[in-house]
Amino acid sequence: MVYRISFVQFNISLGDPERNFEKVQGFIEQAAKEGCDLVLLPELWTGGYDYRNFITYKIENRRILDKISVISRLKKVIIAGSYLIEKDGKDYNSLIIHSNGQVLDHYEKLHLFSPMREDEFFTGGDHSTCISLPWGKTGLAICYDLRFPELFRKYSLGGATVILVSSEWPLSRITHWQTLLRARAIENQVFIFACNCVGQTGKEIFGGCSAVIDPSGNYLVKADSTEECLLKVDIDMGIVDKIRNDLPVFKDRRADIYG
DSSP: OEEEEEEEEOOOOTTOHHHHHHHHHHHHHHHHHTTOSEEEOOTTTTTOSOGGGHHHHHHHHHHHHHHHHHHHHHHTOEEEEEEEEEETTEEEEEEEEEETTEEEEEEEOSSOOGGGTHHHHOOOOSSOOEEEETTEEEEEEEGGGGGOHHHHHHHHHTTOSEEEEEOOOBGGGHHHHHHHHHHHHHHHTOEEEEEOOEEEETTEEEEOOOEEEOTTSOEEEEOOSSOOEEEEEEEETHHHHHHHHHSOTTTTOOHHHHO
């Protein structure tokens, strides 16, 4: 089966959820017109890392999530993005999947990025999340998770053929982003769908380069490091079985030695 995947790579306006939503809504409507099955959004896309205004975002994000649910139903498209969410008195960086007006599943970021003080403001998740979507089992990850291959290997051993990565990755380390995305795809023989933001948010400049990478590590599509865009590509999921049959990495693993 062939599916059309899209990404909204844009410059997040720090502390302006309404402006960010209006921009994203336009991209989603364009994606729906062009027959996309999935729209992937960046990490904390409604307001960025604006710690001082977290209380406001908790309220605004509930309203925006309701709107995203309606859009997913009306436009018949799956929408995935990361949000600040409060649960049981704790704040999480949560990747939420909407389809047909419903929240299909969510994932709370496991690895919190201490250089940006994320560990001071968020609570880390306590489980991984692999969800069944039309193209197959799909693992969920957020930004800094990309540096922890154990999570991606767990997803692939659990049957995932796709892993979504929602991110705010800085331009100063964009070569790491590109290298790690390809490595995670190659070593796990999965598609990586990765969405980053661009532009300057606060003091940080973000590096774009959103991409779809196939299980052999080839770029099927890649954005540049500065442009706001709706990135689209058609993928053939049959590639996964072919690559895994040609190079049987999982069969040749030494689980008796390293688990």
